[in-house]
Amino acid sequence: MRFPVISVLLAGALMAAFGDIRTRQTNIKCVTRDPSYAKALVCRLNVLGRGIIGANVHVKLLKLPVRKVSINFSIFQKLSGYHPFLFNVTADLCHYMKHPNPLNVFYYFYGAMLPFINVNHTCPINHDVILKDFVLDDQMFAKVPLPKGSYMFEIKIISEGVWRGTIYSYLDINVDDNPRIKSG
Structure with missing residues (x-):
């Protein structure tokens, strides 16, 4: 258990050496594997302001209550x-909500979404899942080692032991930077 903590801290120190981090969400897709279980009513990015893009997801759960939920979180570069890159973590969301563990990398990603999502309680879940105007915090990536490039976050939702759907979130990190151009 000590290795993930050390790797996250070491990677954070490496990212500090890279300098300023700027992120931009470029796309989001939601795929439901069982339309009788859940429907993605909203899955889109909205421009909230100049250079500010917010993700919005509304998933209508058709078979309530949901008592067991696991999240598989992967990053691809x-x-x-x-291609797979750095993290492929599965977390039991119901257990995590009762016992949050800051030593798990899932803690950082869920913590970033917490102010924007309505799943902020322990199981069972008796309502739709809504993520509203989620804006990536550039400072979040100071703790997570992602060098310049384009990435896909793949979030698989497993409920009652069955893979129910996937959310694909695409983002760029410092892709528009050009070291020869200085703002003056």
Whole structure:
């Protein structure tokens, strides 16, 4: 358990050496595997202001209550196609909500979404899942080692032991930077 903490801290120190981090969400897609269980009513990015993009997801759960939920969270880097990169973590959301663990990398990502999502309580879940105007915090990536490039976050939702759907979130980190151009 000590290795993930050390790797996150070391990676954070490496990112501090890279300098200022700027992120931009570029796309979001929601795929439901079982339309009788859940429907994605909203899955889009909205421009909230100049250079501020917010993600909005509204998933209508059709079979309530949901008592067991696991989240598989993976990061892929775009090279020649998307390739696995750095994290592939599965967390039991119901257990995590009762016992949050800051030593788990999922803690940082869920903590960033917490002010924007209505799943902020322990199981069972008896309502739709809504993520509203989620804006990536550039400072979040000071703790997580993602060098310049394009990335895909793949979030698989497993409920009652069955894979129910996937959310694909695409983002760029410092892609528009050009070291030869200085703002003056």
